[in-house]
Amino acid sequence: MTDLSIHELSLGFAHDKQMLTVFLAKHHLNYEDDIEAAFGVFDADENLTGCGCCAGNLLKCFAVDESLRGQNALGSLVSRLVENRFAAGHYDLFVITRPKNKVLFTSCGFYPLAETESVLMLENKKNGLDNFYKKFLAGTEDSDNIGCIVMNCNPFTKGHLALITYAARACDLLHIFVVEENRSQFPFADRLRLVREGTDHLANVIVHPSGPYMISNATFPTYFLKEGEDAAKIQSELDITLFASRIAPLLHIKKRFAGEEPFDPVTRNYNEAMIRILPRYGISFIKIDRITTEDPDGKPEVISASRVRKLLAEHGVTDEVLSLVPECTAKYLKEKFSAESTH
Incomplete structure (x- = not known):
């Protein structure tokens, strides 16, 4: 990602929160009030060109400008968010997104859990669900x-x-x-x-x-x-x-x-x-x-x-x-x- 940088947005500052809200709206997405951390991809002129957010064990509110397609911006955002969540004590992480985004997130190391006509859920552990519920076999x-x-x-x-x-x-x-x-x-x-x-x-x-x-x-x-x-x-x-x-x-x-x-x-x-x-x-x-x-x-x-x-x-x-x-x-x-x- 030449001439691009990723850093955390300070959601406690009105400017950063407004910038994120406007960027999401540009991509027909809504800001969610429970967001705990957000990272942005910035170009050489410090324009926001991509974002990803998290709340608890959920990664969400991803948006990337067309100009970044093919530069693995999503992978870089996911890596920073995973690092942030691990530091906060969340190790079982999930993404809920549209089914059309399956390949994007599986290429970032997430594994499909369930899919409906409208949404897809993925997790960051290949056998996370199996390992959790096998403990309850009687x-x-x-x-x-x-x-x-x-x-x-x-x-x-x-x-x-x-x-x-x-x-x-x-x-x-x-x-x-x-x-x-x-x-x-x-x-x-x-x-x-x-x-x-x-x-x-x-x-x-x-x-x-x-x-x-x-x-x-x-x-x-x-x-x-x-x-x-x-x-x-x-x-x-x-x-x-x-x-x-x-x-x-x-x-x-x-x-x-x-x-x-x-x-x-x-x-x-x-x-x-x-x-x-x-x-x-x-x-x-x-x-x-x-x-x-x-x-x-x-x-x-x-x-x-x-x-x-x-x-x-x-x-x-x-x-x-x-x-x-x-x-x-x-x-x-x-x-x-x-x-x-x-x-």
Whole structure:
């Protein structure tokens, strides 16, 4: 790359952030607010001619001017971003992009994980996914009756426990994946521990962290989507395709369970996507009715984590809250809110 240089942009300075935003817009891409670091390719006159960004373990917001094509600008940007992410403690790195960019990123040392009509996901480790999920093999994978549930459990409620109990009765072995992202009110380590404690009496249930291969709305990049494209639909199709094509076969999963979703349209649409996609891979989708309790007016109300969070925010730990959660969560909430009230 003769007469070109690469250096990090200072996103804390309005000038650099504006320059990056304008450059991305020129390439019909959007700046995303969660960007943690960005690198630019500059010509001899210090004009920005290429860029690449990152957030957490995701590399994104790549754009390169036509004048740089054939000069391996993308490879140089990826190298700097990988170095930056390693220094920040992120070693499992991912790219989510359009399928047409597959060759560009495979030539930079990334390996395809899953592809849909709209998007492609790649990672920087050839066997990263296999190595992560093989740890969860239980030695009983000769059964054709293995199921799974993916849950956030923010926090773990009697509704979650009822869903797990139902699914456990329908399977020889049930894998529970607790969503690992720490973007929830309750920390991941606490959520994982509560689900393990709350299901300890179910001998055929194994509880795992979800790992970085289960994609959420919170981390899915939308910078390359066109106006009118449904980000939640595209994200759910990629997430379900990755699960069905790569994760389920490793663990011999043939059933996936989820609770009925009467309120949240995003979750309801995700369930509908599972109904469409999972059978293509020989996986059954089983939707389970949510359990209810009476509200203060005597009307039936679904037990949900959002209801628990709302009550906690309004009134703290009350008898109503404690009636909605298993004993392990009740003990945890009393300790947590008691500790917070003393500070």
